[in-house]
Amino acid sequence: MKRARLIYNPTSGREQVRKQLPFILERLENAGYETSAHATTGKDCAKRAAEKACQNKFDLIIAAGGDGTINEVVNGMAEMEVRPRLGIIPAGTTNDFARALHIPREVNEACEVLCNGRIQSVDIGKVETQYFINIAGGGTLTELTYEVPSRLKTMMGQVAYYVKGFEKLPRIKPSNVTIEYDGKWFEGEIMLFLVSNTNSVGGFEKLAPKAYLNDGLFDLLILKKTNLADVVRLVSAAMRGEHIKDESVIYVQASRIKVHSEQEMQLNLDGEYGGVLPGEFVNLHNHIEMIVPDKDLACFQRLY
Structure with missing residues (x-):
C-alpha cells in the first residue's frame, strides 16, 4: 500500500481542512493510500514535516493550506535525495499556485484530483538558500x-x-x-x-x-x-x-x-x-513531480 503524509495548516481557510480531516483521510485510504496527518504549529513547521516525510520515503506529500504552506513544504522537499510526489488541497486566501493548476478549492474536489489526477513534473525556483x-x-x-x-x-x-x-x-x-x-x-x-x-x-x-x-x-x-x-x-x-x-x-x-x-x-x-x-x-527544471487535474492545462507547455 502506498503511503501519504498530509501536512496541513489548521487555521487556513476558516479551518476547512481541520473540519474535514476525517473525510480527507477516508478518501485517500479508499484510493489506496495509508495516510497520516501533521498539523502545523508555526513557522517552518511544514518545512520540517516535509523533510521528515522525504526521509521516511513516503510516496505522496499533500500540502493543505495557503501559498505559504505550499512554499514551506517545497522548501522541505527541494534538497532531499528522495522526493515524493506533491499534491495540494488549497485552503488559503488567494491560492495563487492552486489557481494556476486549476485545483478546486472545495476539499472533496481537490481530493478527487489527488486520487484521480495525472503526474506532471514542474519547475521550482531557487534564490540563494531558499526555494x-x-x-x-x-x-x-x-x-x-x-x-x-x-x-x-x-x-x-x-x-x-x-x-x-x-x-x-x-x-x-x-x-x-x-x-x-x-x-x-x-x-x-x-x-x-x-x-x-x-x-x-x-x-x-x-x-x-x-x-x-x-x-x-x-x-x-x-x-x-x-x-x-x-x-x-x-x-x-x-x-x-x-x-x-x-x-x-x-x-x-x-x-x-x-x-x-x-x-x-x-x-x-x-x-x-x-x-x-x-x-x-x-x-x-522539472525538479518536483506533482499530481494535477487530468486535463490539458494552460500552465504547462506541451512537449509533443
Whole structure:
C-alpha cells in the first residue's frame, strides 16, 4: 500500500481542512493510500514535516493550506535525495499556485484530483538558500502579502490585500536596481520586479501570460519608475493582460536572474517574507513531480 503524509495548516481557510480531516483521510485510504496527518504549529513547521516525510520515503506529500504552506513544504522537499510526489488541497486566501493548476478549492474536489489526477513534473525556483514554486519579487507592492494580518485575511479574504494596497499606494517609492537576466542587463529605478513561474500572481491570472510551469524559464516582469496614477492604470490593465504592452513594463523570459538594489529591498517568496536582496534566481527544471487535474492545462507547455 502506498503511503501519504498530509501536512496541513489548521487555521487556513476558516479551518476547512481541520473540519474535514476525517473525510480527507477516508478518501485517500479508499484510493489506496495509508495516510497520516501533521498539523502545523508555526513557522517552518511544514518545512520540517516535509523533510521528515522525504526521509521516511513516503510516496505522496499533500500540502493543505495557503501559498505559504505550499512554499514551506517545497522548501522541505527541494534538497532531499528522495522526493515524493506533491499534491495540494488549497485552503488559503488567494491560492495563487492552486489557481494556476486549476485545483478546486472545495476539499472533496481537490481530493478527487489527488486520487484521480495525472503526474506532471514542474519547475521550482531557487534564490540563494531558499526555494519558491510560484512567485518571487521585490518592491513596495510585493510586501502586501506578508503585511496583511492573518486574522484580517481570515475575515475578509482577498479583499484584505486590496485594502492594504490602497493604504500603501501613496507611500510607494522607486528603488535603484541592477538586474541581469541570461546575459542581458537592466539598470535604473523600478517600482517592483516579479520572477514568476506561473500566470497566477496575487489574484491576477494574466500578470505573466506566457508563463509555463515546465519550460525551464521564469517570466520576469519589471515595472519601471512611474507615478501613482500610472500604477493605478497599470493595475487595471493587468487584469486584462494588457500591461505587458506598456512602455513602463519590461516582460522577458530567463532561466537565471540576478538582482541588486542600492536601497534595502525585501524579497517576497510565494507571498512570504524571504529576507533582503541581493539575490540570484535559478530555475530548477522539472525538479518536483506533482499530481494535477487530468486535463490539458494552460500552465504547462506541451512537449509533443
